[in-house]
Amino acid sequence: MISEYDIIESDKQHNGGDTMKCAIGQDSHSFSQEPDRKLILAGVHIKGHAGLLANSDGDVIYHALTNAISGITSVNILGKTADLMCKAGLTDSSFYVKEALKSLEYKIEHVSFTIECMSPVLFPYIDIMKENIASLLGIDKKNIGLTATSGEGLTSFGKGYGIMCFCLITVS
Numbered sequence: 001m002i003s004e005y006d007i008i009e010s011d012k013q014h015n016g017g018d019t020m021k022c023a024i025g026q027d028s029h030s031f032s033q034e035p036d037r038k039l040i041l042a043g044v045h046i047k048g049h050a051g052l053l054a055n056s057d058g059d060v061i062y063h064a065l066t067n068a069i070s071g072i073t074s075v076n077i078l079g080k081t082a083d084l085m086c087k088a089g090l091t092d093s094s095f096y097v098k099e100a101l102k103s104l105e106y107k108i109e110h111v112s113f114t115i116e117c118m119s120p121v122l123f124p125y126i127d128i129m130k131e132n133i134a135s136l137l138g139i140d141k142k143n144i145g146l147t148a149t150s151g152e153g154l155t156s157f158g159k160g161y162g163i164m165c166f167c168l169i170t171v172s
Contacts, residue, residue: 020172021106023071027063027078028157028164029054039120041163042129042146043094043136049120052163055086061113061129062093062136064167068111069100072171097136106171108137112145113167118160122148 029052037051042061052058063078070076077100085095111133115122122129126146134141151158 018172019106020109020170021072022168022170023068025064025067025069025071025167025169026165027060027067028162029058029060030156030162031160032058040093041115041122041125043092043132044125044128046120046122046125056082056091056093056096059093060163060165061115061133061167062097064113064165065111065133065169066093066096066100068167068169069097069104072106072169073100073103075100075103094136101137104171108139108143108169109172110143110145110170111137111139111167113147113165115146115148115163115165116151116155116157117148117163118150118153118158 031050032053034051037053038057039046039049039051040057040059042059052060056063066077066082070078077096081099082096085099126148130141130144130146133144133146149158153159155164156162157164
């Protein structure tokens with residue numbers, strides 16, 4: 001008699017093991033001219049620097065993460081859903097990540113971010129950003145990569161006009 005376990009194990013062998021997926025998310029915003037606008041990245045307030053122009057808090061790291069999760073689930077959050085959340089007063093971008101996670105039926109194995117901007121210098125904030133991301137996703141901080149580059153001034157982000165972030169997510 002063949003059990004459900006036998007079928008699952010046979011399927012894993014036939015398909016090369018457990019299913020893994022990856023997706024890329026990207027987001028970018030220009031700096032705001034509003035003097036009171038805060039710069040928020042991965043939930044961290046970067047003091048002494050102009051904030052990003054956006055309907056929400058403009059957190060490009062959380063927005064890129066939300067888009068990467070949407071790449072796995074095929075459920076877009078940024079756009080109509082996030083706009084409705086903003087109108088309801090939910091401008092903290094962690095809410096968008098939480099909304100995207102509701103449709104995720106996989107285990108997050110790893111997330112990797114790369115950020116491009118001329119300023120601010122992000123090195124002093126990377127550890128706390130990784131802690132915030134780990135807490136939000138419910139994964140170990142060691143499964144989060146976060147790098148930053150100036151881009152050597154080759155793009156508008158490297159020239160200081162804003163911040164861009166890419167996120168790669170791997171799930172199983």
